[in-house]
Amino acid sequence: ASKSDGCNAYRFYEPNMDEHAHKRFVLENSLRKALEGNEFLLHYQPKVDISSGDITAFEALLRWNHPDLGLLSPAEFIPLAEETGLIIPIGEWVIRHVCAQNVVWQKEGLSNLRIAINLSGYQLQQQNFLEFVEESLTDTGLDPECLEFEITETVIMQNPDFTISMLNKLRDLGIHISIDDFGTGYSSLSHLKRFSVNTLKIDKTFVSEVESSATDAAIATAIIAMGSSLNLRVIAEGVETKGQLEFLKEKLCDEMQGYYFSRPMPPEKVTEFMRGKQIR
Ligand code: C2E
Ligand code: CA
């Protein structure tokens, strides 16, 4: 029991708390301190143009270097960050950090590198989100063309009118917009034409089965065809094998991302990786 007798005092930790609740308790407390403790970092995974082999962008993927638990992936803490509202300061840290990092890379000679950031729906709902983004660009001096946001179709569909008007404002600044995990949600095509999204990103659950599942192959093919007729770029995520890449090439998918080409890498590897590579 977490209530002590009669006086309504709650104790926050009980030894018999189940393991899940205990882990959550530990995580929530440490998540509150993680920003101050400078415990977040980003890894970067390249996006590649399939026909030319050029690197078109990098996606920033958040990691948490937890003092006791080691390196945690976003699946282990983003849901908690969203429930607690901590996703707002964490998301702001990501935007600031990516803008500043990109400017550093440009000074080192990597010009026109675009970096994509994953956005949580909660961030887009913030009153001052647009202002925050504009400020981050001005303060760092980053060209908006060098910034991309990835938003899932589920987030767009939760509040389509509001989200689409926000996305249009971001597009007006020159920021690229991708629809992430495309095919896994229920975005209505009528919403798609209401804003000038740049890219559809085919979710890796389809990509991983294109060779073994006729259904997944058909879905991937349909997304590529639709993107092409709507004049959108299409990128496939989670490409792990040569066979998957061959499939995408044959279907004229524009870009790919995945372990087959490169795993996400720490920032110090990016400059090395880009040395001698062409950027558009
Ligand atoms: P996502 O945006 O769909 O990102 C793709 C995930 O697949 C990443 O996992 C990436 O590391 C992984 N991946 C890349 N290539 C391959 C591959 O070839 N095979 C397989 N099996 N996986 C691959 P990660 O880094 O663990 O991120 C998971 C999710 O966390 C992301 O899914 C994204 O939704 C979210 N996330 C990551 N960073 C942030 C962030 O800064 N803010 C927010 N709000 N969410 C983030
Ligand atoms: Ca993403």
Ligand code: CA
């Ligand atoms: Ca995905």
Ligand code: CA
């Ligand atoms: Ca996602």
